Amino acid sequence: MTDSARTPLMAGNWKMNLNHVEAVHLLQKLSWTLQDKKHDFERVEVAVLPPFTDIRSVQTLVDGDRMKIKYGAQDVSVHDSGAYTGEISAAMLTKLGCSYVLAGHSERRQYHDEGDALVNAKATKALAAGLVPIVCVGEGLDIRKAGEHVEYTLAQVDGALAGLKQDDIRKVVIAYEPVWAIGTGEVATPEDAQEVCAAIRSRLEETISPSVADSVRILYGGSVKMSSAGGIMAQPDVDGCLVGGASLQVDEFAGICRYLDLQLGYSS
Numbered sequence: 001m002t003d004s005a006r007t008p009l010m011a012g013n014w015k016m017n018l019n020h021v022e023a024v025h026l027l028q029k030l031s032w033t034l035q036d037k038k039h040d041f042e043r044v045e046v047a048v049l050p051p052f053t054d055i056r057s058v059q060t061l062v063d064g065d066r067m068k069i070k071y072g073a074q075d076v077s078v079h080d081s082g083a084y085t086g087e088i089s090a091a092m093l094t095k096l097g098c099s100y101v102l103a104g105h106s107e108r109r110q111y112h113d114e115g116d117a118l119v120n121a122k123a124t125k126a127l128a129a130g131l132v133p134i135v136c137v138g139e140g141l142d143i144r145k146a147g148e149h150v151e152y153t154l155a156q157v158d159g160a161l162a163g164l165k166q167d168d169i170r171k172v173v174i175a176y177e178p179v180w181a182i183g184t185g186e187v188a189t190p191e192d193a194q195e196v197c198a199a200i201r202s203r204l205e206e207t208i209s210p211s212v213a214d215s216v217r218i219l220y221g222g223s224v225k226m227s228s229a230g231g232i233m234a235q236p237d238v239d240g241c242l243v244g245g246a247s248l249q250v251d252e253f254a255g256i257c258r259y260l261d262l263q264l265g266y267s268s
């Protein structure tokens with residue numbers, strides 16, 4: 001990203017990994033590592049997205065140690081309360097001190113058949129409860145091969161944000177995660193990431209407003225590693241990374257969060 005008012009965000013999506021004991025260990029180590037390197041959390045925001053069962057332990061640790069690491073959940077119900085077995089409401093997440101929640105991760109779209117209308121409903125509920133939704137979009141390999149990735153992704157963005165108020169959209173984080181690059185080791189090139197992130201920003205400019213387009217943070221996700229983060233972050237429309245596998249390794253994730261320091265050649 002270039003100079004702008006948007007604070008970069010590095011978010012670790014732990015997916016279905018780490019029980020609450022393991023979560024506490026990893027978070028403690030991550031916090032020590034970043035503190036040791038004098039990470040400036042105002043300059044690059046850091047968040048983790050653990051499984052639901054870990055969140056209470058994460059909250060206790062973050063509060064107790066006054067960590068500057070933020071946290072959130074990987075999914076949220078569209079319902080407020082009631083007979084929805086297995087669901088977790090936005091208000092429950094707010095009560096646990098969550099800042100963020102993913103909406104429409106490709107694995108939810110793939111394994112739970114989530115479509116744009118449901119993603120839109122989840123983002124709406126999250127915002128109403130004071131959570132920032134990280135709305136995930138991105139194309140599969142067939143669509144990429146057909147050259148329709150931009151169009152396809154923009155349609156997902158339109159669908160996810162439909163009917164939201166401008167001031168709410170301003171808070172939303174969008175994560176462009178090409179499905180073919182998730183968990184495959186296949187990283188989109190920085191130019192691939194920039195192409196779609198720029199198209200998303202232009203779409204927001206046209207359909208919402210230039211000032212909203214300028215405020216919304218757009219992340220890239222898909223096999224991001226410490227070694228690739230710098231190149232991706234150098235792109236003007238990429239404002240952070242949504243990291244899967246590498247967020248489970250403290251040194252890798254800390255390195256991703258410290259992409260600026262590492263670029264400047266400070267000690268790793």
Ligand SMILES: O=C(CO)COP(=O)(O)O
Nearest residue numbers: 013182183222223244245
């Ligand atoms: O899905 C992702 C983050 O939400 C990306 O996962 P990987 O970084 O493991 O490819």
